[in-house]
Amino acid sequence: GQNIDQPTEMTATEGAIVQINCTYQTSGFNGLFWYQQHAGEAPTFLSYNVLDGLEEKGRFSSFLSRSKGYSYLLLKELQMKDSASYLCAVKGSGNTGKLIFGQGTTLQVKP
Amino acid sequence: EPEVTQTPSHQVTQMGQEVILRCVPISNHLYFYWYRQILGQKVEFLVSFYNNEISEKSEIFDDQFSVERPDGSNFTLKIRSTKLEDSAMYFCASSVGQETQYFGPGTRLLVL
Numbered sequence: 042g043q044n045i046d047q048p049t050e051m052t053a054t055e056g057a058i059v060q061i062n063c064t065y066q067t068s069g070f071n072g073l074f075w076y077q078q079h080a081g082e083a084p085t086f087l088s089y090n091v092l093d094g095l096e097e098k099g100r101f102s103s104f105l106s107r108s109k110g111y112s113y114l115l116l117k118e119l120q121m122k123d124s125a126s127y128l129c130a131v132k133g134s135g136n137t138g139k140l141i142f143g144q145g146t147t148l149q150v151k152p
Numbered sequence: 153e154p155e156v157t158q159t160p161s162h163q164v165t166q167m168g169q170e171v172i173l174r175c176v177p178i179s180n181h182l183y184f185y186w187y188r189q190i191l192g193q194k195v196e197f198l199v200s201f202y203n204n205e206i207s208e209k210s211e212i213f214d215d216q217f218s219v220e221r222p223d224g225s226n227f228t229l230k231i232r233s234t235k236l237e238d239s240a241m242y243f244c245a246s247s248v249g250q251e252t253q254y255f256g257p258g259t260r261l262l263v264l
Contacts, residue, residue, distance in 0.1 A: 072251070083243055083255040084195065128195065137208035138183050138250045142195040 043067045045143035047129050052149045053119055061114045061127050061146045069134020075103050075114045076128040078145065084128055087114070116148075124150045154178045156256035158244050164262045165234055173229045173259045175244030184227045185245040185253060186219065188212070195243070201227065234263045 044066045053059040065073070072091040076084035090096055090105035090112060102115040114127055126145040133141060157176045165171050177184050186198040199209045201219055209217075218230045227246075231238055241260050245253040 074252070076255075083257050086252050086254060089252055130195075132250070135208065136250060137200040137202075138185065138247060138253065139197050139200055139208050139210075140185075140187075140195075140253065141197065144194045 043141050047143040047146045050147045055152050057119050058117050063112045063129030065110050065131050067131050067133045071132040073112050074130045078126045119150050121150050158256040158259050162260045168233050171231050173242050175227045176225050177246030181246035181248050183247045186229045187243045188240040190240045236263050239263045
């Protein structure tokens with residue numbers, strides 16, 4: 042089966058650092074994506090990991106461990122506008138590009 | 153910066169009616185997708201399309217659904233006879249290769 046788990050909700054303080062975890066069990070693996078989604082809007086691409094390790098992009102970093110079926114998204118210097126849902130998505134086996142999404146983690150940033 | 157566009161932004165229809173949701177993918181992209189998101193639930197894959205044919209479809213994408221690329225720019229999703237449970241946000245996405253998919257703003261479909 043296909044299963045992607047993320048915490049449902051998280052709260053953090055403006056200026057702080059937050060780590061959003063994602064674990065996955067999928068039939069095949071061809072990469073893991075993180076998307077940001079504000080309420081009522083489209084998912085916006087944040088990061089892509091296909092090899093183990095850390096990918097850094099400004100205030101956002103994403104880590105992948107394929108052997109553990111685990112990823113995290115790290116957000117630094119949190120801003121109020123970072124309040125959104127963060128979606129973990131896995132591209133499985135095959136060459137169709139299909140993404141399997143987790144439920145998403147709703148992050149609330151407080152002043 | 154090029155982006156995926158979708159029309160209409162909102163659509164209200166009666167159960168049993170046909171709807172066509174339209175998408176204009178990013179111009180040099182070769183792979184096209186439809187996803188849906190029922191309110192409060194996760195994003196679900198519907199179908200992927202490459203080289204003018206469906207490359208994969210989910211269990212949700214039954215005989216009531218079809219996709220078409222009628223010309224070089226548009227990519228449409230048709231639901232032949234809508235059901236109440238088809239009410240959702242429908243997202244079109246496109247990608248150059250099989251890496252990053254870029255999503256459109258979505259069409260919110262409400263079936264009454």
